[in-house]
Amino acid sequence: MTSPYAIPPADSLRRDPLPLRGRTALVTGASRRQGIGYAVARRLAAYGASVYLHHHVPHDADQPWGADPDGPEAVAEGVRAVLADPAAAVHHGPGDLADPRGPARLVAAAAEALGGRIDILVANHALSGRDGTLDEIDAAMLDAHWAVDTRSVVLLVQAYARLRAGQSQGAPGGRVVMMTSGQDHGAGMPHEVAYALAKGALASxxxxxxxxLADLAVTVNTVNPGPVDTGYLDGEAYEEMARLFPAGRWGLPDDPARLIAWLATDEAGWVTGQVVDSEGGFRR
Known part of the structure; x- marks a missing residue:
């Protein structure tokens, strides 16, 4: 019997330039080229994966920074530009994940576009705004964040797990990556109570x-990206935030994207059940 402590063979230590070749991925909240979802999708595509991009333009259009000026197809084209495997493809589609039926519908649409299989699920979407301090929040705010930031993610994972259970034996290792925030560090997020509660539930x-999902050979991890420059802040407030990083700069969308892409590879196959901070030493 081979010892579990045997030294890995040399071939297993050579790095595959396309570690996600032949894999498929669904990335939610990938609707703006300034966003984390877009950066994640590009990393996955550059590693060889086919990718389905989820978007909900009405949400973005309602925010101060607005929707991507050229729409979802321009976002998809930006991901197609870095496809590393000629056999891979990029698809996209809408989905209102506040609708209880939305997550299952999205997983079904993505699976159909990707050839019937989803290997990687990155739940990056979130509700922005409609929040406040403890004194300002109300039931509607709490319910809105719960529905989008927590409930929809769990329902996405449920639909993904059901799809995974029906896939053939020997399918590549499955991956789920969720997104949390900095609610468990420093003073928490006292000005975004509804968001903090909803995102904290995912971490828990x-x-x-x-x-x-362990019996399905699926790992599940959650990433806290810290403050990332996605175009929502400027001026003195932006500069003040930058000074809180040892490097003197904000996190960029590709910073957490590199971690998430690694978690999707076989190299991270022994990492599961973890909440990982990727915030550049941010000092609260």
Missing amino acids: ATRTLATS
């Missing part, structure tokens, strides 16, 4: 979901 559920 990470290990439970990892155990639930």
